[in-house]
Amino acid sequence: MLFKPTFWLKNVLQIDENFLYENNVSAMVLDMDNTLSMHGNPAAEDGVMEWLEKMRGLGIKMRVVSNNTNKRVEPLAAVLRLEYTANGAKPLPFGVNRAIKAMGAKKSETLVVGDQIFTDVMAGNLAGVRTVLVEPFHLEKTWTFRLKRRIESLVFHRNYDDLELK
Numbered sequence: 001m002l003f004k005p006t007f008w009l010k011n012v013l014q015i016d017e018n019f020l021y022e023n024n025v026s027a028m029v030l031d032m033d034n035t036l037s038m039h040g041n042p043a044a045e046d047g048v049m050e051w052l053e054k055m056r057g058l059g060i061k062m063r064v065v066s067n068n069t070n071k072r073v074e075p076l077a078a079v080l081r082l083e084y085t086a087n088g089a090k091p092l093p094f095g096v097n098r099a100i101k102a103m104g105a106k107k108s109e110t111l112v113v114g115d116q117i118f119t120d121v122m123a124g125n126l127a128g129v130r131t132v133l134v135e136p137f138h139l140e141k142t143w144t145f146r147l148k149r150r151i152e153s154l155v156f157h158r159n160y161d162d163l164e165l166k
Contacts, residue, residue: 007023020060027063034116065084115133
């Protein structure tokens with residue numbers, strides 16, 4: 001199914017050595033906003049820098065794919081010490097495919113990890129790559145994000161009862 005993730009986890013920090021080994025993962029295409037950092041924040045969320053170092057230590061290839069512009073993506077990617085593909089055009093698979101090629105990875109050993117069904121999960125599924133849907137570190141406050149999350153819950157049940165659309 002186009003909207004269904006292969007895996008659903010609380011956050012990226014739950015992807016550990018056992019998960020990678022059990023699922024034969026050697027590369028990850030990572031979303032940035034609400035997956036590695038708060039939307040619009042130039043810093044990583046707590047624990048993300050340590051998690052990235054652990055992944056590097058395990059030899060996992062990683063690359064950010066974001067729909068944002070270079071102006072937004074480059075500063076945070078530099079802090080995270082990750083290569084990136086900006087203007088990723090998710091949910092289309094082009095950015096994901098470019099990232100996989102740039103990493104020299106196999107699709108069968110790659111995960112697309114992100115917090116949104118209609119961008120990250122769809123892009124991974126359209127590219128023929130397994131997907132990991134993570135919960136955002138923080139729920140966005142704007143009405144557009146709240147509406148998007150509510151619509152996502154119609155195709156993949158997520159409990160967003162604490163969101164009040166006004």
